[in-house]
Amino acid sequence: MMVFPAVDILNGQCVQLVQGKRESAVAYGTPLENARRWLDAGADALHVINLDGAFGSAQANVREIRELIQETGVFVELGGGIRSREDARAWLEIGVGRVILGTVAVREPEIVRDLSLEFGPEQVMAGVDARGGRVVIEGWEEEAGDYLSWAEHFEMLGAGSLLFTNVSVEGLCRGIDPEPVRHLLEHTDLPVVVAGGVTTPADVRILRDLGVSGVVLGSALYSGKITIREAREAAQ
Structure with missing residues (x-):
């Protein structure tokens, strides 16, 4: 199971949010500084x-993200602001390992098919952001249907x-809720990476045992509640 440290970028800085709320942002320096910090600690993606x-600012942070990709040379999965095929192509062509399609995949599902045919399925990840079993889009403000149905459709x-x-549970550092993950894995054969609530090595072990392919470390990593080493050991 892979461990992905999060590098979330706002106004050119690496930040962490609570529940996706912009006003909750805490800055931690430049994206490249933080990427190197986590890679030096043992991360490899x-x-x-x-x-x-x-x-809403699709062209923001292009310089910072391009620099991060070029300077680190590691596998990067990238999401946020990808609103069109052209946006996705541009990122893939500068070296992103795979793009994460969120709102656009719900608004225009055929974009998943088209990009998978053009670049290969391994470079196309569909985002399933859910609250209470319902997919949420547009900055988690709008509900868009059952998350299991969408997962099956994306597959x-x-x-x-x-x-x-x-x-x-995203950003709260209170642990995961394994049940929605369990149900999702029962409805898809695709590799699933899980974000939201991963706080302790025990959380990582639970997700490993469920069979997920990767975990994203965000607020808990930045606040020191879990380390890259602890997460990687638990993922084995």
């Missing part, structure tokens, strides 16, 4: 979110993997 893109369209974010 990064989960990068362009928060300005998610909040049918050719997505190579899923990112499941449990919005109910």
Whole structure:
């Protein structure tokens, strides 16, 4: 199971949010500084979110993200602000390992199919952000249907993997809720990366035993509640 430290970027800085709320942002320095920090600690891949893109500025942070990709040379999965095929292509062509399609995948599901055919399924990850079993889009403000149905639909369209974010526990550092993950894994054969609530090595072990392919470490990592080493050991 892979461990992905999160590098969330807002106004050119690496930040962490609570429950996706912009006003909760705590800054931790530049994206590249933090990427190197986690790679030096033993990580070998990064989960990068362009928060300005998610909040509507799709072209924000391009320089910072390009620098991070070029300077680290590691596998990067990238989400936030990808609103079109052109946005996704541009990121893939500069070296992103896979793009995470969130709101756009719900608004225009055929984009999943088209990009999977063009670049290969392994470079296309569909985002399943859910609260109470319902997919939430547009900055987690709008409900868009049952999360299991969407996961099945994304698989049918050719997505190579899923990112499941449990919005109910995201950013709170209070642990995971394994049940929605268990149900999701029962409804898809795709690799699933889980974000939201991963706080302790025990959380990582639970997700490992459920059979997820990766976990994202965010607020708990930045606040020191878990280390890269602890997470990697628990993932084995």
